[in-house]
Amino acid sequence: MAVKERMSGNEAVAFAMKQINPDVMPAFPITPSTELPQFVSSYIANGEMDTEFIPVESEHSAMSAAIGAEAAGARTMTATSSAGLALMWEMLYVAASNRLPIALAVVNRALSGPLNINCEHSDSMGARDSGWIQIYAEDNQEVYDNFIQAYRIAEHKDVMLPIMICQDGFIISHGVSNIELLEEADVRNFVGAYEPAHYLFKEGESMAVGPYAVSAYGMEAKRAQAEAMKNARQVILDVAEEYKKISGREYGFYEAYRLSDADYAIVAIGSVCGTIKDAVDALREKGIKAGLLKVRVFRPFPGKELADALGHCRAAAVMDRCEGFSANGGPLAAELSAALFQAKSRMEVVNIVYGLNGRDFTVDDAEKLYQDLARLSEHGNQETEAYRYIGLRD
Amino acid sequence: MTQINETTRWQDLTEGLQIYEPATAKDFLTGEWRTCTPVTDEEKCRQCLLCVPYCPDSCIPVKDGKRLEFDYDHCKGCGICAAACPFGAISMKEGK
Numbered sequence: 353m354a355v356k357e358r359m360s361g362n363e364a365v366a367f368a369m370k371q372i373n374p375d376v377m378p379a380f381p382i383t384p385s386t387e388l389p390q391f392v393s394s395y396i397a398n399g400e401m402d403t404e405f406i407p408v409e410s411e412h413s414a415m416s417a418a419i420g421a422e423a424a425g426a427r428t429m430t431a432t433s434s435a436g437l438a439l440m441w442e443m444l445y446v447a448a449s450n451r452l453p454i455a456l457a458v459v460n461r462a463l464s465g466p467l468n469i470n471c472e473h474s475d476s477m478g479a480r481d482s483g484w485i486q487i488y489a490e491d492n493q494e495v496y497d498n499f500i501q502a503y504r505i506a507e508h509k510d511v512m513l514p515i516m517i518c519q520d521g522f523i524i525s526h527g528v529s530n531i532e533l534l535e536e537a538d539v540r541n542f543v544g545a546y547e548p549a550h551y552l553f554k555e556g557e558s559m560a561v562g563p564y565a566v567s568a569y570g571m572e573a574k575r576a577q578a579e580a581m582k583n584a585r586q587v588i589l590d591v592a593e594e595y596k597k598i599s600g601r602e603y604g605f606y607e608a609y610r611l612s613d614a615d616y617a618i619v620a621i622g623s624v625c626g627t628i629k630d631a632v633d634a635l636r637e638k639g640i641k642a643g644l645l646k647v648r649v650f651r652p653f654p655g656k657e658l659a660d661a662l663g664h665c666r667a668a669a670v671m672d673r674c675e676g677f678s679a680n681g682g683p684l685a686a687e688l689s690a691a692l693f694q695a696k697s698r699m700e701v702v703n704i705v706y707g708l709n710g711r712d713f714t715v716d717d718a719e720k721l722y723q724d725l726a727r728l729s730e731h732g733n734q735e736t737e738a739y740r741y742i743g744l745r746d
Numbered sequence: 747m748t749q750i751n752e753t754t755r756w757q758d759l760t761e762g763l764q765i766y767e768p769a770t771a772k773d774f775l776t777g778e779w780r781t782c783t784p785v786t787d788e789e790k791c792r793q794c795l796l797c798v799p800y801c802p803d804s805c806i807p808v809k810d811g812k813r814l815e816f817d818y819d820h821c822k823g824c825g826i827c828a829a830a831c832p833f834g835a836i837s838m839k840e841g842k
Binding site for chain 1: 752754755756757759761762763764765766767768770
């Protein structure tokens with residue numbers, strides 16, 4: 353029986369953490385994810401969880417302790433944002449290459465500078481090549497649902513990779529809205545017990561984790577790790593299918609919103625998708641065929657599936673809440689453009705950078721962008737720069 | 747596990763190159779790295795065994811209270827034993 357509630361994104365993820373009740377949580381607080389270890393600590397103090405909470409001296413230590421705990425055989429989680437994720441950097445690669453399915457609740461925030469605490473995807477996008485699975489959310493309901501699915505994906509025997517469950521800082525993490533929660537028993541039954549084949553505390557087996565590899569082995573090791581990320585594709589879909597049975601909510605690599613007959617598409621990640629849906633609805637009233645492709649899974653990157661979903665569109669704007677400083681647009685635009693090229697698409701594509709340092713992106717901005725796409729598909733690319741900002745004073 | 751070697755395909759490696767048995771470091775012949783080699787002068791050696799705990803690679807085996815020949819499969823030739831010997835019984839020669 354589902355429970356209707358009102359919660360912020362952080363409250364929702366903390367509630368999912370309580371329901372799952374993992375073995376260990378090493379964490380160091382940083383805005384806007386501070387509430388996560390705070391709520392978990394309260395749950396533990398109140399006797400509602402029996403997770404071992406480890407207060408550490410930095411995020412590098414948080415990820416290091418998470419690696420140790422997970423290698424020992426404990427289901428482990430942590431949470432961070434921005435500079436905290438950047439400080440974990442070295443250990444993110446260690447967690448992934450040692451095939452440790454840690455769950456990390458990322459509350460997306462800008463990296464310095466300028467020093468800023470607001471939403472941007474530059475933190476997790478910077479970590480996109482660290483070997484972690486990355487799943488993004490549009491709202492508090494999605495981030496709750498994603499966190500409950502996290503361990504089933506990460507701990508699958510064909511995957512065994514760590515996973516980031518991302519939500520937009522403040523916009524989702526601190527914005528309170530309606531949510532439907534699952535019963536604790538249903539969550540525990542769905543997530544199940546963590547039973548790794550090998551772990552340091554396993555009786556009767558000696559084990560070494562993270563040995564040095566000479567060049568005769570390192571390349572094969574990377575290839576095997578890449579295979580696990582490929583395997584994650586099917587596992588993500590299978591887990592979503594099973595989750596639908598207990599929640600009634602449907603998930604996949606992406607959500608296509610009024611896209612099937614759209615001429616003009618916006619491709620985006622995160623909370624901005626709610627804003628864009630309003631613009632799509634308004635434009636559809638006027639007879640403009642606007643649609644949205646919301647990317648949920650960024651790692652593994654579902655390039656072929658995204659390109660297929662856009663196949664019939666005349667023009668698309670790919671939006672990055674992150675300035676990659678490649679001088680060529682953000683990471684989603686770059687990777688999706690490559691996928692469209694592979695799919696032999698001739699679609700007009702513009703790379704949009706928006707929402708940096710928490711800058712608002714409005715329904716009006718989205719409507720104007722769709723109108724730009726309509727003009728672009730009629731007149732070609734001359735009037736619109738292929739890589740540009742929205743919401744910038746210029 | 748012991749079947750894994752430099753011809754093993756990526757599909758046949760363990761996850762994360764994890765090792766599921768103890769004491770496998772002895773299979774890794776670090777002695778190949780050696781550029782200088784310790785040589786014991788049996789005349790000068792008093793069997794005080796001081797070189798044994800000084801060796802950072804545990805390459806000086808002891809049996810019945812006496813040291814045996816160096817374990818050249820794992821000795822990296824660091825020269826600490828030669829410096830530690832109070833009787834000048836260990837000298838370092840060039841090469842392996």
